[in-house]
Amino acid sequence: MKHNRSLIRNSGFQTFATSILCIILGLIVGYLALLIIHAEGAGEAIGDVMKNFFTRPDSASRMKYFGSTLAKTAPLIFCSLSVLFAYKVGLFNIGAAGQYCLGMGVALRLALESAINPEVKISWVVCLLCGVLAGGISGAICGLLKAFCNVNVVISGIMLNWISLYGTNMLLKPVMNPTGKDTFRLVSKAKQALLPTLGMDKLFNNQYVTIAIPCAVLVAVVIWILLEKTKLGYELKATGNNPNAAKYCGMKENRNIILTMVIAGGLAAMGGAMYYLSDFEQWNVNSSSVPAMGFNGIAAAFLGGLNPIGSIFSSYFITHITMGGGNVNLSHYCPQIADLISAVIIYLCGFVLFFKTMVNNSLRKSDERRIMRQRAAEEAANQEGGNS
Amino acid sequence: MENYAIEMLNITKRFPGIIANDNITLQLKKGEIHALLGENGAGKSTLMSVLFGLYQPEEGIIKKDGKVVRINDPNDANRLGIGMVHQHFKLVECFSVLDNIILGVEPTSSMGVLQKAAAREKVLALSEKYGLSVDPDAIISDITVGMQQRTEILKMLYRDNEILIFDEPTAVLTPREIEELMLIMQGLAKEGKSILFISHKLNEIMMVSNRCTVLRKGKYIGTVNIRETTKEELSRMMVGRDVEFVVPKDPANPTDVVLNVENMTVSSKVHRNNAVNNVSFQVRKGEIVCIAGIDGNGQTELVYGLTGLEPLKSGKVEFLGKDITKTSIRKRSLMGMSHIPEDRHKHGLVLDYSLENNMVLQRYFEKDFTSPIGFLKKDNIRKYAERLIDQYDVRSGQGPITPARAMSGGNQQKAIVAREIDKDPKLLIAVQPTRGLDVGAIEFIHKQIVAHRDAGNAVLLVSLELEEVMSLSDRILVMYEGEIVGELDPKTTTVEEMGLYMAGAKRQ
Amino acid sequence: MKKILALLLVVVMVAAMFVACDNQKTPETTKAPENTKAPENTKAPENTKAPENTKAPEDTTPVEPTGMKVAMVTDYGDITDESFNQATYEGAKEWCAANGADFTYYKPTGDSTAERVASIEQAIADGYNVLLMPGYAFAEAIVETVEANPDVKFIALDVSEYDLQAANGTDADFSWQYPANLYSAVYQEELAGYMAGVAAVKLGYEKIGYLGGMAVPAVVRYGYGFVQGVNDAAKELGKVDAIELKYVYGNQFYGDADITAYMDTWYNAGTQVVFACGGGIYDSAAEAAKKVGAKVIGVDVDQAPTIDGKYAVGMTVTSAMKGLSATVKTLLGQVKDGSFQGGKVETLGLVSETPTENYVQLPASTQWADGFTEADYNQLVADLFSRKITVSNDTENAPTVEIAVDYQGNIK
DSSP, X not given: OHHHHHHHHOHHHXXXXXXXXXXXHHHHHHHHHHHHHOSTTHHXXXXXXXXXXGGSSSHHXXXXXXXXXXXXHHHHHHHHHHHHHHHHTTOOOTTHHHHHHHHHHHHHHHHTHHHHSTTOOOOHHHHHHHHHHHHHXXXXXXXXXXXHHOOOHHHHHHHHHHHHHHHHHHHHGGGBOTTSSBBOOHHHHOGGGSOOOTTHHHHXXXXXXXXXXXXXXXXXXHHHHHHHHBHHHHHHHHHHHOHHHHHHTTOOHHHHHHHHHHHHHHHHHHHHHHHHHTTSSOOBTTOOSOOTXXXXXXXXXXXXXXXXXXXXXXXXXXXXXXXXXXXXXXXXXXXXXXXXXXXXXXXXXXXXXXXXXXXXXXXXXXXXXXXXXXXXXXXXXXXXXXXO | OOXXXXXXXXXXXXXXXXXXXXXXXXXXXXTOEEEXXXXXXXXXXXXXXXXXXXXXXXXXXXXXXXXXXXXXXXXXXXXXXXXXXXXXXXXXXXXXXXXXXXXXXXXXXXXXXXXXXXXXXXHHHHHHHTTOOOOTTSBGGGSOHHHHHHHHHHHHHHTTOSEEEEESTTTTOOHHHHHHHHHHHHHHXXXXXXXXXXXXXXXXXXXXXXXXXXXXXXXXXXXXXXXXXXXXXXXXXXXXXXXXSSOOOOOXXXXXXXXXXXEEEEEOSSSSSEEXXXXXXXXXXXXXXXXXXXXXXXXXXXXXXXXTSSOOSEEEEEETTEEOTTOXXXXXXXXXXXXXXXXXXXXXXXXXXXXXXXXXXXXXXXXXXXXXXXXXXXXXXXXXXXXXXXXXXXXXXSGGGSBGGGSOHHHHHHHHHHHHHXXXXXXXXXXXXXXXOOHXXXXXXXXXXXXXXXXXXXXXXXXXXHHHHHHHOSEEEEEETTEEEEEXXXXXXXXXXXXXXXXXXXXX | OHHHHHHHHHHHHHHXXXXXXXXXXXXXXXXXXXXXXXXXXXXXXXXSOOOOOSXXXXXXXXXXXXXXXXXXXXXXXXXXXXXXXXXHHHHHHHHHHHHTOEEEEEOOSSSSHHHHHHHHHXXXXXXXXXXXXXXXXXXXXXXXXXXXXXXXXXXXXXXXXXXXXXXXXXXXXXXXXXXXXXXXXXXXXXXXXXXXXXXXXXXXXXXXXXXXXXXXXHHHHHHHHHHHXXXXXXXXXXXXXXXXXXXXXXXXXXXXXXXXXXXXXHHHTTOOEEEEESTBTHXXXXXXXXXXXXXXXXXXXXXXXXXXXXXXXXXXXXEEEEOHHXXXXXXXXXXXXXXXXXXXXXXXXXXXXXGGGSSEEOOTTXXXXXXXXXXXXXXXXXXXXXXXXXXXXXSSSOOOOSSEEEEEEEOO
């Protein structure tokens, strides 16, 4: 009993529980939407969404699509880390989408140099590092504008998203596959730039399963350590929570803001670079919007309770249901239904904090009632004692 | 059977781990001024929140004119004629006095058109009746603090409130304005209004109120008639022991110059004049120099300039013989400058951090707390915080891991004081170090400051409390409109003389 | 909190009831017949009589229809794109409904080969054995899956030999032998574009525009064919100097405010007719044309009913058509009767002097006039068929022409 009570009071557990609650609520609402559209197949459809790769007929292909889900999870983890890291420092990095895009663009451009100059073969390490650097610089621009001109990072982030998008389009035009609208595949034109798979491709029977996945998990852990255990994390969070106090005690507020944005930008860019260096997708050089990955990162960060470790799981979950959405029977539902369900769930994720407050309030009330009852009982006992 | 305007009988209100009000009874007679006295955290605010329906008590009832009433929210309280003048005025700066008074109860025609003429008449009549002189058309931001407060009072009267609550109304006033306020309060009481006067300034309570209810640590201590009591008795009731009002200290023995300020000018963020204008002074080892003055006369900016929070427009600051005019905040701190900031929420604390993390805010980077590769040494931080908590009696729900946000104002302040004094600074800049603290805590902090001086360090105290200035300082510098207008010796000067300097009526 | 819990409970119970009711009601109902809405223009009949396949049906034993399960996978568009996907979808659906074959479609979760492969494998896992894949974007996905699934028929549209060989990494020597279960049809869009270009000039229009969707090969072939058609007709009529041709891509397959604004400028500057070539992009051209009473030319299918119905009667001069739907039906018919011949990429274009038997053509709704009568059109088709007139299908370089063509790049 006592153990239960302390568990429910634990902030981490509360975040976890409320995240789960949001997911359940989201599924119920999504289910209702399915019922309204076509009642007959609703159960099956929601099942398909939740099952994702489990709907595949044999274990080999289940493994393969589990791999695909993981491969798509990795960039989302990076983006959510980028968002939550900046958020901890009081900055809302909506520019993650652009940084993701730019990191991808630079990495891909370098990788595909071999498509136009076959003798130039740039290794994945260089591509990745340059991509991350580009994202970091993009983040630094936001940070500099914030630090020295007090430009809101949301504004500069959104503007930089467009700049990054069209910059990337320009950058990648020369390495576009002339018969299509996309860039060349690395596997055909730049094998040296493919991320190593460490044999995981064999294990999963899926060439897209690369070191991006363990890297994402590793980076999440590193970010957690950085925020919770280090001096730098202490400074950054202090700057985020109270910039005046940070200044008062001599922290370099501006440096911290810029550094934060550099790291956040680098994280998002790393996600983009690693994803595209896995060759899972090719870039459409005529894209007119930044990839949704950066924005989904916001949702994943919040669903994960703004905890780097939590964001690993929330990112996986969001990817899982999004991929699962592809299985919904399209004879009854329009293809957007999967997006609808995941959007509802993601939307409800924003309520994690709200639910947490609610739980705490009700806990407090029940405490008060308990104390009151205890007192009443004591008083009653005393009175009885007095009477007899 | 007494005639009570409002009665709060046996009120009990609990929060997790703490009983904020434990069986408290407060009876306010019609036409009396009733003081509510208690240390910080004694439960005054909770009791008032209960009265305004912000909290529901677990036990106890509230009676108005002898009838039990239920107050669920501030609107209920308003309907019952209960009004409050808050410590921090709730006025719209860019509105006129009249607009502020009628805000929320605007008289309108059936078509929804404002009818200000009638309102103006009523306001003028009220201000005449109670001697509250205001200009109804003046804009709030243009008028003095005293007049703003009168606007607040008129707001209550305009709503025909019968029960007026003044929450520490004198904290922001000059001595003269305080006197005026006392007269106004007495006038209101004479006209039949019932006044609840929340304060921990014993002098004022003794001066103006009829009865006084004392709370301590959430418990009801007693209600006394002011005519039958003394200041000492009240403070004993409040603190639970005898309190020394005058800090015992030996005469100062100033030696070397620690801080030397020459022609310091700091520009203002709010107006075009310089906030600090060509100020020069020195602080020596072994003395407490106090900057006195009414709030907003450049003290804040002076301190910002000294600590590095704001750049100087011109002039020079020397600390321990070194020019630090352009030195960073961190360097100044490392050289031995401590700063108890004026606004603990703005500068002093990271509210979302735990108490222990706030305790090391000025020294987290030292090698006791950070390993060479940048990891925090959490165990050391915990130990250090526990020592300070113990040594400075910082009270909180969960000890070192309490979020700073969840602590009472007084304990937050104590934590800051502990952190800053424990740095053992050569120069302690203390801005209103006892703001919002109760008598017991004030006494403790004053002793710490004196001890720090006696250990051979310099102290620069900035205070708005005349009593504090008089009792603690070895030398007084009075600031008026950004300039130092007088240097006084607390042993020879009087509060009245100081008041003249502070109001700009006199200068050396 | 309690209230919320209660509310939640109610919601769950209501939901449970829904399910329960449905379970009771529906078991007898077989697969609900297609309740998807049919866009109003589906009735535009494919007036192509599916040409007899070159190979006469030798094996006439019918395959029982139950054995055929047809699935379509969409490319980056949706089945309502008023173009490629929609034409394929509607053709397949119509055929399957008439022949009792199971039919559904899959939409990949994203625009990448990996996701297209996922959808293809999903369809196969769900038991579908005939896959329809419209669009060159499928090349890599096909290469990845086709050989592992020899029992499944892969029918691709618009996937060229080059696309496939490049995807297989054999574009240097085209050495890949296509597996027997793969068939791809590509079209001579340049011929359709050419006919539309000739028609536009001969019908008296002088200020002409070309609004492409995205510059993908099929769209470019249409466009360059159109340019050649305009050029040749202008030369024939001696109007080389009089003709003005503007050429632009919208960079997307749907119309929007930006593109409409761009078209407004064109029409306001005197453009009389625009060949709107790419999915729903005609919306922008028609919207702008309506304001000044100008004309448009449709694409892929006979868009006269759609555009005239939506904007203004008589707006559509003609449409450059290719027989997607016809191809799908023909091929599904071949699969059914066992005459399906895979292992090849076929270029479909002119197969006859009779215009309606071809895979590229102009519709009967073309606004024939003295300058360009139906007879003139028949003659044109005959000349093209006999290769008296040749049209370049080069998509790399713009055709060399005598008229002035104002290439304006991409709008976006």
